Ligand code: ADP
Ligand code: GN1
């Protein structure tokens with residue numbers, strides 16, 4: 001929901017910004033939180049921040065999200081500084097509220113936070129230059145590497161079963177049975193697409209459960225627009241959108257980037273002939289991610305990377321379809337059938353990956369050690 005600027009400014013005044021909040025404009029294209037670019041000023045100086053409403057329908061315990069974010073960003077700041085990096089730009093910084101908390105609960109029951117703005121860098125909604133995609137791969141891989149020794153058990157699961165594909169399938173079936181928005185009849189083809197791939201939904205969950213692949217601290221929302229790319233150097237400098245950092249699988253982190261960035265069309269493209277998995281981008285991302293992970297991926301993880309891409313794309317399609325069946329309650333939509341359009345791109349992409357399966361596997365297997 002877009003709010004009056006004056007209200008955002010009043011909320012911003014609750015935080016320890018440098019200078020007085022002067023303007024707040026809607027910013028970015030995330031599907032979950034409401035983000036505003038906040039300008040603060042005083043003494044002829046201006047400073048930028050992002051102020052965000054944390055979507056507490058999605059994140060039921062925003063205080064746990066913020067506890068995670070504070071712990072992770074402090075951990076990363078230390079690691080980056082130790083490695084001689086620029087901790088001010090290479091990770092998010094939480095700006096505390098004036099009462100010392102990491103967020104502020106507003107009078108209407110909404111939850112807000114402020115981050116320092118990463119200036120001189122861009123988050124891209126599509127791959128314009130392949131090298132940006134490669135840089136994002138190195139950054140997401142490196143992010144996971146940096147968190148390799150983070151005590152995972154101290155993190156909250158901010159959305160329980162977030163990438164539990166089996167659970168997502170179960171929720172889809174429940175939504176289908178309930179059909180509250182009376183839309184199931186319209187999407188029989190999409191429903192069949194899911195039901196024909198039930199087995200795929202189990203592959204990664206089963207491997208995690210048996211210990212065949214490790215549970216790691218992962219980002220879990222590795223879309224290209226969750227990386228800031230430096231405008232001058234072209235390097236991926238900062239991983240943002242840390243709300244879903246929690247124990248997960250590297251396969252989902254890798255796969256979600258492929259799903260979004262190696263797609264030749266947009267996530268909500270209505271012309272499905274534009275949707276396919278670009279082999280060059282797939283190759284490039286795989287190289288960057290394996291390099292970024294710095295030797296930490298196991299052989300089995302490397303072997304399963306294409307499966308990560310396929311399963312997360314299927315999962316995402318299932319999530320969009322479920323939301324469509326439930327009457328568009330989760331994702332922000334900008335047109336009536338937006339979730340259905342999004343679902344269809346995901347399934348087209350899954351199908352294309354299936355057709356290119358041997359090629360995709362071959363690309364990943366190049367990186368098997370020994
Ligand atoms: P959502 O969960 O809704 O995707 P994000 O945290 O990803 O929210 O923020 C949405 C967009 O706002 C990002 O894609 C990015 O463009 C911008 N953004 C968020 N935080 C910052 C920041 N600290 N500095 C610069 N831009 C930011
Ligand atoms: C949401 O917040 P945003 O727009 O980066 C969603 C992701 C989906 C993505 C699909 C918390 O990401 O899981 O993959 O939309 N985030 C949450 O575009 O559900």
Ligand code: MG
Pocket residue numbers: 030031225226241
């Ligand atoms: Mg985002």
